[in-house]
Amino acid sequence: MNWDIFRAYDIRGVYPTDIDEEAYYRIAKAYTYLFHPTTMVVGMDARASSPQLKAALTSGFVDAGVNVVDIGGITTDMLYYAVGSSDYSGGIVVSASHNPKQYNGAKMVREKATAISSDTGLFDIRDTLKAEKDKEVSSASKGSVTQKDVLVGYTAHVLSFIDRDVIKPFTFVGNANFGYACNTVAALVDELKLNLVPLNFEPDGTFPKGPPDPMLPSNRTETSELVRSSVATFAAAWDADADRCMFFDEQGEFISGAYITALLADILLNKHGKNKIIFDPRVIWPALKVCKQHGAEAIISKGGHAFMKERMRRENAIFAGEMSGHYYFRENFYADNGVIPFLLVLEHLSKTGKPLSEVMRPYMEGHYMSGELNYRVEDIKKVISDVKSCRLALQHPPFEYRTSAAPESGSPKAGTNRRTAKRDRINHRLETSLSLECGGTARHRFRLPS
Numbered sequence: 001m002n003w004d005i006f007r008a009y010d011i012r013g014v015y016p017t018d019i020d021e022e023a024y025y026r027i028a029k030a031y032t033y034l035f036h037p038t039t040m041v042v043g044m045d046a047r048a049s050s051p052q053l054k055a056a057l058t059s060g061f062v063d064a065g066v067n068v069v070d071i072g073g074i075t076t077d078m079l080y081y082a083v084g085s086s087d088y089s090g091g092i093v094v095s096a097s098h099n100p101k102q103y104n105g106a107k108m109v110r111e112k113a114t115a116i117s118s119d120t121g122l123f124d125i126r127d128t129l130k131a132e133k134d135k136e137v138s139s140a141s142k143g144s145v146t147q148k149d150v151l152v153g154y155t156a157h158v159l160s161f162i163d164r165d166v167i168k169p170f171t172f173v174g175n176a177n178f179g180y181a182c183n184t185v186a187a188l189v190d191e192l193k194l195n196l197v198p199l200n201f202e203p204d205g206t207f208p209k210g211p212p213d214p215m216l217p218s219n220r221t222e223t224s225e226l227v228r229s230s231v232a233t234f235a236a237a238w239d240a241d242a243d244r245c246m247f248f249d250e251q252g253e254f255i256s257g258a259y260i261t262a263l264l265a266d267i268l269l270n271k272h273g274k275n276k277i278i279f280d281p282r283v284i285w286p287a288l289k290v291c292k293q294h295g296a297e298a299i300i301s302k303g304g305h306a307f308m309k310e311r312m313r314r315e316n317a318i319f320a321g322e323m324s325g326h327y328y329f330r331e332n333f334y335a336d337n338g339v340i341p342f343l344l345v346l347e348h349l350s351k352t353g354k355p356l357s358e359v360m361r362p363y364m365e366g367h368y369m370s371g372e373l374n375y376r377v378e379d380i381k382k383v384i385s386d387v388k389s390c391r392l393a394l395q396h397p398p399f400e401y402r403t404s405a406a407p408e409s410g411s412p413k414a415g416t417n418r419r420t421a422k423r424d425r426i427n428h429r430l431e432t433s434l435s436l437e438c439g440g441t442a443r444h445r446f447r448l449p450s
């Protein structure tokens with residue numbers, strides 16, 4: 001087992017070199033050693049290696065005397081629902097999210113879908129395995145295994161976020177990226193009498209079109225083209241484990257998660273009144289603007305699902321959004337969900353009768369983003385210093401701008417986080433963001449005034 005598979009928010013590695021059946025069997029026992037569960041929920045994504053890894057995980061729990069509820073091929077947010085809506089001790093989904101096909105991994109939660117991250121148990125599991133304490137776990141009686149289909153309950157749960165009677169029978173493109181989002185989306189299409197134009201809708205763990213990540217610009221083209229050719233109202237694209245959702249307007253234009261965060265915050269504040277809203281520090285102005293308009297409290301939190309969820313619970317915030325397309329809801333066990341955003345957008349379009357491009361305009365106006373540019377860097381300090389000089393160079397003419405540097409999302413390594421903002425009298429602005437991972441990846445974002 002490669003110990004680097006244990007990351008800040010999840011487990012991830014190449015199968016079978018970094019992570020294999022034995023690793024999953026032992027992880028189940030290490031989980032039992034640390035948390036003493038009685039019943040665990042397990043599920044898996046559509047990857048080719050997922051069935052045997054889920055079987056190994058199940059065996060580990062069963063041999064440790066823990067009962068297993070197997071919910072089969074699911075999206076990650078279905079695991080959160082299965083655990084959050086019940087009294088189960090916790091849950092594990094075998095998944096490597098949007099990573100290429102050779103990867104696999106796991107996301108774990110404890111009771112009520114509370115995330116397990118590096119500092120809330122994930123590294124303890126690793127250290128338990130290193131010390132071989134998992135091998136001390138045994139049970140005179142074996143746990144039971146029950147199969148459970150959660151789709152019907154899950155569909156009812158996500159539909160509770162909208163008024164289904166107002167939904168119009170829109171035509172939309174749904175890109176499931178070969179994952180299990182297809183099942184939920186098909187159920188919702190049926191319930192709401194929508195017209196679906198399916199794309200990459202058959203689960204296929206070989207991911208024939210490359211990494212199943214709708215955030216990649218190369219993966220957006222086919223969705224954009226299909227929106228235009230099918231004259232759809234909009235498109236939604238999910239990553240392979242469907243905990244992230246991306247949107248395209250009726251012209252096939254991709255909409256950044258920073259703007260969708262602002263839209264969803266606006267929708268929820270309109271529905272529920274004053275509340276707390278959380279977002280990650282990379283791009284903050286669109287959501288800040290919305291919070292200001294509503295007199296709502298805006299909270300900027302370190303990105304990453306475990307941090308966002310923990311902060312949401314602590315603040316009892318109604319909603320949190322990340323630029324990466326993760327959207328979290330208080331009434332969804334403070335967890336992220338890939339279809340609630342889709343339903344809220346659908347409801348909003350139905351109520352306003354406006355095209356999505358027009359709906360998005362107020363959030364995008366006066367704000368420009370170049371999109372993400374990725375660089376591998378050797379010397380973080382030098383890059384931060386270069387960003388500073390870039391900032392100084394941009395002080396003429398005066399702009400409002402913002403810079404930030406943070407470790408790559410998901411990296412357990414410590415990083416630097418700095419933000420600078422200046423305002424001039426004529427309120428022109430330029431925002432730059434830079435994210436860094438130690439010896440890893442840097443991202444630049446430039447925003448220009450309207």
Ligand SMILES: [Zn+2]
Pocket residue numbers: 097098239240241242243244
């Ligand atoms: Zn994902």
